[in-house]
Amino acid sequence: MQEDKKALYFKNVYDNISSKGYHVTAVLEEKNVTPFAYSTGIFENFNIPELFISGLGPNLSGQIIENYVEKYKSDKIQLNKKIDDLIDTFPIYLIKVKNDDLLEYVLTSVKFYKNKKFEYLQLIFPDLNGKFPNDLSYNYDQNIIGEFQF
Known part of the structure; x- marks a missing residue:
């Protein structure tokens, strides 16, 4: 039965990549898990890095990834700079992340790309008071995998 679920999941992944160019995988919050x-698929289909988001819910993350694709498939990505126009509610930063640092998180991408090259960026967002991780008194559960220094 587990193999049937896996096959169905990956059929859904490949169908999404085929129809819209990418698939979004969301892992929900659990005890001790952010x-x-x-x-998955953005790098292959739009030639821009995949996007990893820690600490936000699946609906908002999905919307942000959709906005990211629309904006950057034809625009230069600004790394390590505050971006105010990706979503309405708060500014963000995009930082580079090494694939090896994400391997335990992005299993769908690892399976999809196999031995092909792919890249990831991580989206960094402020806490509820507008503070970013490098600000004093930043307070939010966001796992930062890449290097965030501004």
Whole structure:
């Protein structure tokens, strides 16, 4: 039965990549697990890095990934700079992440790309008071995998 579920899941992944160019995987919050979401297929289909988001729910993460694809498939990505126009509610930063640092998170992408090259960026967002992880008194459960220094 487990193999049937896996096959159905990956059929859904490949169908989404085929129809819209990418798939979003979301892992929900559990005790001692920060929720996260990530894309698969963006690098292959739009030639921009995949996106990893830690600490936001699946609906918002999905919307952000959709906005990211629409904006950057034809625009230069600004790394390590505050971006105010990706979503309405708060500014973000995009930082580079080494694939090896994400391997335990992005299993769908690892399976999809196999031995092909792919890249990831991580989206960094502020806490509820507008503070980023490098600000004093930042307070939010966001796993930062890449290097965030501004």
